[in-house]
Amino acid sequence: MFSEILRATGMYSDMDVRLFERVVSVREVRRNEVLLQKGEVCRSLALILEGAVFQYKDNLEKERDIIDLHLPNEWVFNYTSLLGQKPSETFIEAFADSRIIELSLETVHYLTGKSLAFLQLNRVLEGAVSRLQFFDQAMTPLEKYQFILKTRPQLVQVFPLKMIASYLKITPETLSRVREKMARGEDIS
Structure with missing residues (x-):
């Protein structure tokens, strides 16, 4: 180990x-x-x-x-x-x-x-330092969520969505809308 x-x-x-x-x-x-x-x-x-x-x-x-x-x-x-x-x-x-x-x-x-x-x-x-730089980038809520789904998908399996939203610096409501639109396959602007 x-x-x-x-x-x-x-x-x-x-x-x-x-x-x-x-x-x-x-x-x-x-x-x-x-x-x-x-x-x-x-x-x-x-x-x-x-x-x-x-x-x-x-x-x-x-x-x-x-x-x-x-x-x-x-x-x-x-x-x-x-x-x-x-x-x-x-x-x-x-x-x-x-x-x-x-x-x-x-x-x-x-x-x-x-x-x-x-x-x-x-x-x-x-x-x-690389994790800190994540938030220095100008990313939309969708881009932030897609980034963690791609790089750290286990986060959404372990932590509640309210904590995920706070981590992404978006409201829980915004995260819910992003997730709903992703589930429907809609283009998110």
């Missing part, structure tokens, strides 16, 4: 894999358990082995603005807080009972001190 996790980020020796196995921790997380509180500094990365996790901000109406949705084999962390070591503006919470691998910054520094191969873990950070 650990070798596949590491090899998704680069090339590692068998000794690197054994070192990784010795220092990482697997953690059980219950549904609704908060992994990162707003105002707390993010000090670790987590890889979801099983379950689902989401990242959100509370808005003025005391609702959740979904920042990101995470499924198995995806890394979870607050990019801005982790890199800047400043208080998080978002929460990270388990949507379902989950199993995660937790990798603290101290552990990452220890690993890179033992083997420069672990610098390849930076690819995990690059993945977060």
Whole structure:
């Protein structure tokens, strides 16, 4: 298991894999358990082995603005807080009972001190940047929904449509209209 996790980020020796196995921790997380509180500094990365996790901000109406949705084999962390070591503006919470691998910054520094191969873990950070760029693009609601259906179809199987709509930065009503028109095969402008 650990070798596949590491090899998704680069090339590692068998000794690197054994070192990784010795220092990482697997953690059980219950549904609704908060992994990162707003105002707390993010000090670790987590890889979801099983379950689902989401990242959100509370808005003025005391609702959740979904920042990101995470499924198995995806890394979870607050990019801005982790890199800047400043208080998080978002929460990270388990949507379902989950199993995660937790990798603290101290552990990452220890690993890179033992083997420069672990610098390849930076690819995990690059993945977060590409997700952030998704919302920098001027996409219609249809294009946004089609994009997640193409790149991350499991999201619509795991998370409620209200959360999907918030993640796409559209209203639930707009998402319903998009889905209805897609189901009828209509051209959506």
